[in-house]
Each structure stands twice: as structure tokens, then as C-alpha cells.
Amino acid sequence: MEAFSDGVLAVAITLLVLDLHASAAEPETLATQLQRGWPSFAAYAVSFFVIGVVWINHHAVVNLVAHVDRRLLFYNLLLLFFVSTIPFTTSTLAEYLYPSHGASTSVAVLLYGVSTEGMAVAFTLMLWHMTRAELTTRPVTRQQANRAVLRFGVGTLVYPVVTLVGIISAPTMLLLYAALTAYYAFEQTPILSDRPPRGPQAT
Amino acid sequence: MEAFSDGVLAVAITLLVLDLHASAAEPETLATQLQRGWPSFAAYAVSFFVIGVVWINHHAVVNLVAHVDRRLLFYNLLLLFFVSTIPFTTSTLAEYLYPSHGASTSVAVLLYGVSTEGMAVAFTLMLWHMTRAELTTRPVTRQQANRAVLRFGVGTLVYPVVTLVGIISAPTMLLLYAALTAYYAFEQTPILSDRPPRGPQAT
Amino acid sequence: MEAFSDGVLAVAITLLVLDLHASAAEPETLATQLQRGWPSFAAYAVSFFVIGVVWINHHAVVNLVAHVDRRLLFYNLLLLFFVSTIPFTTSTLAEYLYPSHGASTSVAVLLYGVSTEGMAVAFTLMLWHMTRAELTTRPVTRQQANRAVLRFGVGTLVYPVVTLVGIISAPTMLLLYAALTAYYAFEQTPILSDRPPRGPQAT
Amino acid sequence: MEAFSDGVLAVAITLLVLDLHASAAEPETLATQLQRGWPSFAAYAVSFFVIGVVWINHHAVVNLVAHVDRRLLFYNLLLLFFVSTIPFTTSTLAEYLYPSHGASTSVAVLLYGVSTEGMAVAFTLMLWHMTRAELTTRPVTRQQANRAVLRFGVGTLVYPVVTLVGIISAPTMLLLYAALTAYYAFEQTPILSDRPPRGPQAT
Numbered sequence: 001m002e003a004f005s006d007g008v009l010a011v012a013i014t015l016l017v018l019d020l021h022a023s024a025a026e027p028e029t030l031a032t033q034l035q036r037g038w039p040s041f042a043a044y045a046v047s048f049f050v051i052g053v054v055w056i057n058h059h060a061v062v063n064l065v066a067h068v069d070r071r072l073l074f075y076n077l078l079l080l081f082f083v084s085t086i087p088f089t090t091s092t093l094a095e096y097l098y099p100s101h102g103a104s105t106s107v108a109v110l111l112y113g114v115s116t117e118g119m120a121v122a123f124t125l126m127l128w129h130m131t132r133a134e135l136t137t138r139p140v141t142r143q144q145a146n147r148a149v150l151r152f153g154v155g156t157l158v159y160p161v162v163t164l165v166g167i168i169s170a171p172t173m174l175l176l177y178a179a180l181t182a183y184y185a186f187e188q189t190p191i192l193s194d195r196p197p198r199g200p201q202a203t
Numbered sequence: 204m205e206a207f208s209d210g211v212l213a214v215a216i217t218l219l220v221l222d223l224h225a226s227a228a229e230p231e232t233l234a235t236q237l238q239r240g241w242p243s244f245a246a247y248a249v250s251f252f253v254i255g256v257v258w259i260n261h262h263a264v265v266n267l268v269a270h271v272d273r274r275l276l277f278y279n280l281l282l283l284f285f286v287s288t289i290p291f292t293t294s295t296l297a298e299y300l301y302p303s304h305g306a307s308t309s310v311a312v313l314l315y316g317v318s319t320e321g322m323a324v325a326f327t328l329m330l331w332h333m334t335r336a337e338l339t340t341r342p343v344t345r346q347q348a349n350r351a352v353l354r355f356g357v358g359t360l361v362y363p364v365v366t367l368v369g370i371i372s373a374p375t376m377l378l379l380y381a382a383l384t385a386y387y388a389f390e391q392t393p394i395l396s397d398r399p400p401r402g403p404q405a406t
Numbered sequence: 407m408e409a410f411s412d413g414v415l416a417v418a419i420t421l422l423v424l425d426l427h428a429s430a431a432e433p434e435t436l437a438t439q440l441q442r443g444w445p446s447f448a449a450y451a452v453s454f455f456v457i458g459v460v461w462i463n464h465h466a467v468v469n470l471v472a473h474v475d476r477r478l479l480f481y482n483l484l485l486l487f488f489v490s491t492i493p494f495t496t497s498t499l500a501e502y503l504y505p506s507h508g509a510s511t512s513v514a515v516l517l518y519g520v521s522t523e524g525m526a527v528a529f530t531l532m533l534w535h536m537t538r539a540e541l542t543t544r545p546v547t548r549q550q551a552n553r554a555v556l557r558f559g560v561g562t563l564v565y566p567v568v569t570l571v572g573i574i575s576a577p578t579m580l581l582l583y584a585a586l587t588a589y590y591a592f593e594q595t596p597i598l599s600d601r602p603p604r605g606p607q608a609t
Numbered sequence: 610m611e612a613f614s615d616g617v618l619a620v621a622i623t624l625l626v627l628d629l630h631a632s633a634a635e636p637e638t639l640a641t642q643l644q645r646g647w648p649s650f651a652a653y654a655v656s657f658f659v660i661g662v663v664w665i666n667h668h669a670v671v672n673l674v675a676h677v678d679r680r681l682l683f684y685n686l687l688l689l690f691f692v693s694t695i696p697f698t699t700s701t702l703a704e705y706l707y708p709s710h711g712a713s714t715s716v717a718v719l720l721y722g723v724s725t726e727g728m729a730v731a732f733t734l735m736l737w738h739m740t741r742a743e744l745t746t747r748p749v750t751r752q753q754a755n756r757a758v759l760r761f762g763v764g765t766l767v768y769p770v771v772t773l774v775g776i777i778s779a780p781t782m783l784l785l786y787a788a789l790t791a792y793y794a795f796e797q798t799p800i801l802s803d804r805p806p807r808g809p810q811a812t
Contacts, residue, residue: 007213010616020697024704030713077255088223095227104233210416291426298430307436413619483661494629501633510639
């Protein structure tokens with residue numbers, strides 16, 4: 001399961017770069033093109049780390065799996081489906097990030113929100129199914145399982161809020177995604193833990 | 204064999220996204236572009252899960268292989284060849300999905316049918332050769348082998364029928380592919396089983 | 407070494423598909439576009455199996471490696487460099503396959519020849535270095551090593567001949583590549599063998 | 610950690626080829642197009658081996674890792690971020706390599722410098738954190754750790770110098786990158802060594 005998932009994550013994260021381009025045929029200097037193209041660069045960097053954090057968490061979850069059933073494979077495929085849409089929703093967001101695009105900016109923000117919310121829901125389903133169907137490498141208490149699902153499930157509530165902020169200001173939304181990503185990247189709580197998050201244990 | 208195959212499947216499934224695009228340079232709003240572009244989104248989603256199900260079944264089959272010979276590698280390469288055509292046949296299908304394109308819609312449907320039929324035939328050849336040449340991890344009775352080949356071989360008969368439906372209505376064909384994919388994704392029968400399909404055993 | 411190489415091979419083989427396209431915006435029907443585009447389809451299929459055979463042989467060679475040194479990594483990187491040029495040289499060959507392009511067709515043929523010859527030379531260097539520097543899993547006699555290097559080294563002589571044929575007739579060159587690929591795909595001789603090629607042993 | 614990293618490296622190195630193209634629709638012959646396009650080919654070849662050497666060193670470093678913590682994953686992700694920008698900075702460099710582009714050439718050179726400098730810094734951070742946080746497979750003396758970090762840290766000083774040269778002459782910069790790459794590809798010093806670099810030991 002991991003080789004294919006890592007492959008899709010690696011391809012999706014690297015395809016993001018195809019949205020960046022500068023051309024000597026443009027009348028503007030390169031410096032001007034780069035300045036004018038900041039939405040593409042900002043969206044690129046944020047989406048890179050959004051997918052990167054999915055990879056870090058996916059890796060941690062897959063390491064806990066002892067048995068794989070069809071339903072887990074399907075939830076995993078659902079996660080990868082939303083990941084694979086990120087290059088499209090990122091480039092669309094970059095296209096419409098300037099507020100001058102009016103309602104289209106909100107549509108682009110919603111579209112990006114669907115990608116990230118879909119990833120969060122699919123990831124929570126994976127974790128929930130893994131712990132309920134006893135597919136983990138070591139026994140998991142109901143309390144541990146609930147805490148893990150709750151912790152990642154919170155993401156499914158956070159992304160809609162961030163999307164709402166994006167409808168008011170799309171650049172602020174990108175900053176919030178960057179902050180969320182930094183938080184998840186450095187957070188040290190093991191996924192299946194007895195203790196509440198932010199405890200002193202190392203991953 | 205698996206790393207390369209997983210790589211090709213992962214790249215092909217992720218390249219599908221390159222057919223989705225929206226541009227602020229278009230006179231239409233983003234919402235209108237997305238509505239008008241529904242064939243691309245529908246074809247994208249269906250092809251993603253078509254390749255996804257190939258991956259799930261490929262993974263299950265490869266796990267049964269103990270020895271690999273040249274012929275198995277060649278059949279596997281043939282499977283990957285048809286998989287790698289999916290981004291092209293999907294984008295062509297999306298281009299011509301509207302019935303207003305007349306005969307070209309039928310050609311696009313046939314082209315898509317060749318990709319999926321090719322995958323089904325190559326997959327059946329792999330399974331057939333594996334069981335005949337005794338390349339599996341555990342002994343397979345002739346009865347088990349026949350049942351497995353028959354079960355996947357049925358796909359080689361189903362796809363032409365689905366393609367015929369597509370010549371009448373291409374969108375209906377996409378719905379049928381979606382239904383077939385959901386069926387294969389959730390089906391629980393082990394690939395080499397003594398019992399008839401739909402038995403109570405877990406994979 | 408294998409995961410990265412498999413990755414490059416998988417990406418290169420799948421990127422080939424980006425050269426295939428059909429558009430509803432063209433004035434021609436899809437059938438006409440497909441007919442007119444046959445050089446792209448032919449070049450695509452041939453290059454897919456050329457890279458596929460590199461993968462099969464690469465896999466067989468890597469399985470014989472017990473120790474990896476810097477020089478082997480470098481020869482491997484050189485092999486991957488030429489593999490990674492194949493999507494470009496294939497699309498160029500397809501662009502100029504019609505003889506009406508005159509001298510440019512010969513240049514396209516030469517370019518394609520450089521890609522395949524580069525692969526053959528790098529592959530032979532890998533095999534030669536592996537056997538001389540005793541990096542293999544089991545001891546290799548000088549005779550076995552010579553035979554293996556000779557056998558793959560023959561490829562470095564065959565490709566220039568095929569390229570010369572291509573300067574006279576580019577489509578005939580594609581057919582010859584297809585024939586060579588089929589030969590290498592099905593050939594059963596182990597890479598390090600005491601016996602002359604075409605012996606009865608299974609790989 | 611390695612499968613995903615290898616995937617990103619493999620995709621980034623292979624996407625470079627998308628910047629090479631020749632078209633029969635151009636009024637120029639293929640030979641003329643290839644001559645005029647030499648900056649693309651030079652930049653392509655140099656970037657291929659720049660990423661290739663990152664892969665060789667990354668592979669050597671990852672083999673020394675016994676435990677992975679979140680911070681190491683983050684530094685690794687940072688390395689991959691800069692690697693993933695290489696297809697963009699390479700194509701931009703190729704676009705503006707001709708000195709006739711004036712100040713834009715310097716901007717393109719700086720952009721390329723940011724990609725390579727970012728890789729060198731992230732790689733040094735990985736190595737520094739690995740040795741300090743005792744994540745290596747065998748105990749590392751402070752002296753060995755300092756020497757390894759110093760050795761790779763030198764790269765973080767070399768790239769800015771090479772970039773300065775590039776502002777005077779961009780093609781000379783490409784030649785310097787090629788020379789650096791050849792040096793790193795063939796250098797035999799183990800990453801964690803007691804002895805000073807260039808000793809007689811094999812890797």
C-alpha cells in the first residue's frame with residue numbers, strides 16, 4: 001500500500017511545479033513576471049507543504065497497520081484522489097487569487113477547500129476504520145482510538161473554517177494553511193497515544 | 204516487479220489531473236468554466252478509480268507470485284502499456300463527450316474501450332500464466348486457477364458491452380464504469396479461492 | 407539504487423503519453439486526427455517497450471549486485487540520463503517521421519539513436535564495472551563476465567546500424583526497434599551464464 | 610522516508626525533459642532549432658546531474674539513519690521542496706541564458722542559485738540534526754560529526770560564489786556546476802569518516 005501511495009504523493013507534490021513558468025517571450029522583465037506571479041509561488045509553496053504533511057501523517061499511520069483490508073485500501077484511494085486534485089485546485093487558486101476576480105475567487109477558494117477537506121475526511125475514515133476493524137500492529141484501547149480519530153477529525157472542522165476566511169481574504173487563507181502545516185509538521189504526539197496531545201513523549 | 208508497476212500506476216493516475224484546467228484569461232467566470240468542463244471532471248474521477256482498482260487487484264495478484272519469469276514480466280509490461288494510455292484516452296473522451304461531436308464521440312468511446320479492454324486482457328493473461336506456470340506462493344488447484352481466470356476474464360467480456368452502451372450514450376458509459384469500479388473495489392473474494400465468489404471470507 | 411531507478415524509468419515511460427493528444431477544437435474529425443497522428447502512436451508504443459526492456463534488464467542486473475560503489479551509481483545515473491531523454495527524442499521523432507521533412511527527419515533519427523545508444527553504452531559500462539570490481543552476489547568467472555559484457559555490448563553495435571537504416575526509412579527503423587524489443591523481452595538467457603546464449607535454462 | 614524522497618527526486622529529475630521540445634510547425638529546420646536551443650540542453654544536462662548527485666548523497670545519508678524524528682522529516686521535506694523547484698528554475702535559466710536578456714539573466718541566475726543553495730542548506734541541516742540528535746546507526750564522535758557537517762556545509766558557501774560568477778557569465782556558471790557535480794559524483798570519502806577527506810578508503 002505504501003509504495004503506490006508514496007508514488008502518488010510524490011508525483012502530485014512535484015507536478016505542482018508545472019504551474020510555475022516565466023518566458024523570455026513576455027514583454028515584461030523576469031523580475032516583473034516573478035513579482036506579478038506571486039500568487040503562483042505562494043500557492044505552490046503552501047500546497048507543497050500541505051501534501052508534505054499528508055505524507056508525514058500517512059507514513060505514521062501506515063506504520064501502525066498490520067493487516068490491510070479492501071475497505072482500508074478504498075479509503076486510502078479516496079485520500080489519494082483528493083491529493084491528486086491538489087495540482088489543479090492550487091493552479092486555479094493561484095489564477096484567481098487577486099481579489100479583482102470577484103466571485104470567481106470565492107469559487108477557487110471553495111474548490112481548494114474541497115480538496116483539503118476531502119483529504120482530511122478520507123484520512124479520518126482510514127484511522128477510524130483501522131482502529132475499529134483491529135488492523136493495527138498492537139491492540140488499541142477504545143479510548144486511544146477515540147482520541148486519535150478525534151484529533152485528526154478536528155482537521156475536518158478546521159478546514160471549512162479556513163475556507164470561510166478565504167472567501168473574505170484568499171491570501172489570509174494561504175497564511176492560515178501555512179500556519180496549520182507548520183503546526184502539524186512539528187507536532188510530536190504519537191498518533192495512537194494514551195496521553196492527551198502535547199505530552200512530553202517523542203514520536 | 205512491484206516498485207516499477209506501482210510507479211507507472213502512480214504516475215498515470217496523477218497525470219490525469221493535467222487535463223483539468225481553468226484560466227482567469229477566459230471570458231467566462233470560474234463557475235461557468237467548471238460547469239462547462241463537467242466531462243473532464245467526470246472522466247477524471249472515473250479514470251482515477253479505474254486505475255485505482257487495477258492497482259488494488261495488481262497488488263493482490265503480485266502478492267501471490269513467488270517466482271517471476273520473462274513472460275510474466277512481459278504481460279505485466281503489456282498491462283502497464285494500456286494503463287499508461289489512460290491519460291490520453293481519458294482526455295480524448297472528455298473532449299468529445301458532448302453528443303454534438305457525432306461520430307467522433309463514438310471513436311473516443313472506442314478508444315477508451317481499447318485502453319480498458321487491453322488492461323483486462325493483459326491482467327487475465329498474467330493470472331492465467333501465473334497459475335499455469337506454477338509461479339504462485341502456494342500450490343493452486345486447476346479448479347481454483349480456472350475460477351480465478353474466469354472471474355477476471357469476465358471483465359474482458361464486460362468492457363466491450365460497456366463500450367457498446369457508450370456508443371449510444373457516452374455519459375451512461377461513464378456511470379457504468381463508476382459502478383463496475385465500486386463493485387470491484389468492495390468485492391471481498393480472494394483472487395485464488397476454492398469457493399464461488401461472494402462467499403463470506405475476508406481478503 | 408533500485409527505488410530511484412524504478413522511479414525514473416516509471417516516470418519517463420509514463421511521460422511519453424503527454425505527446426498524444428486530440429482536440430475537439432481541431433477542424434478534423436477525431437478519426438482523421440488519429441490517422442494523421444500515427445507517427446506519434448507508433449513512436450509512443452515503440453519507446454514504451456524500449457524503456458520497458460531497459461527496466462526488465464536493469465532489474466535483472468541490479469539483482470546480481472551485492473555491493474554498490476560510487477562508480478556504479480554514476481554509470482547508473484548515466485543510464486537514467488539517456489532514459490530521461492527518451493520522451494523528448496520520441497516526440498521529436500514523431501514530429502519529423504514523415505519523409506517530407508527531408509534532412510530534419512535524419513536529424514530526428516540521429517537524435518533518437520543517441521538516446522538508445524547512450525542507454526546501451528551506459529548499461530554495458532554498468533555490467534562491465536560490476537563484474538570487474540567484483541560487486542556481484544556470487545563470484546563471476548572472467549569467461550562469464552566477458553560473455554555477459556559481450557552480449558549486451560552487441561547492442562552498442564546494433565543501434566548505430568538501426569539508426570543508419572532510419573536515415574533511409576524512419577518507419578522501418580521503428581519496426582526494427584519493435585523487433586529488437588520483442589527479442590530482448592522474450593530472451594531467456596541469464597545475464598551471467600556459463601553457457602552460450604539461447605541455452606535451455608530458465609531465467 | 611526513502612521511498613517518498615526517491616519518488617520526488619525521480620519525478621523532478623524526469624520532469625526536466627518537459628522543457629525540451631522541437632516542432633515541425635516551426636519555420637526552422639530541426640538542426641537549427643537544436644542549435645538555437647542549446648541553453649535548454651545545457652541547463653537540462655547540468656540540472657539532471659545536480660539532482661542526481663543530491664540523490665547519491667541523500668541515499669548515503671539515509672542509510673546512516675537508524676531513527677527518524679519529526680524534525681528530520683521536516684528538514685528532508687525542505688530539501689525536497691528546493692529539489693522540486695529545479696524544473697522551474699532550470700527552464701527559467703535556459704530561457705534567459707543568452708546575455709542579450711540583460712538584468713533578467715542575473716535574476717534567472719539568482720533564482721537558480723536559490724534552488725541549489727536551499728538544497729545545500731537543507732542537506733546540511735539534515736546531517737547536523739542527525740548527528741546531534743543521535744539518530745545514526747552507529748555512534749558518531751563529535752569530531753566525525755563536525756567534519757561531515759563542515760564538509761557538506763562547504764557547499765553552502767560554494768554555491769553563492771558560483772552564483773556570483775553566473776551574474777558575470779551564466780554559461781560559465783553552468784560549467785562550474787558541471788565540474789562540482791563531477792567532483793561530488795566521484796568523491797570516495799564516506800560521509801561519517803574519522804580521516805580527512807580524500808583518504809584512500811572505499812565507500
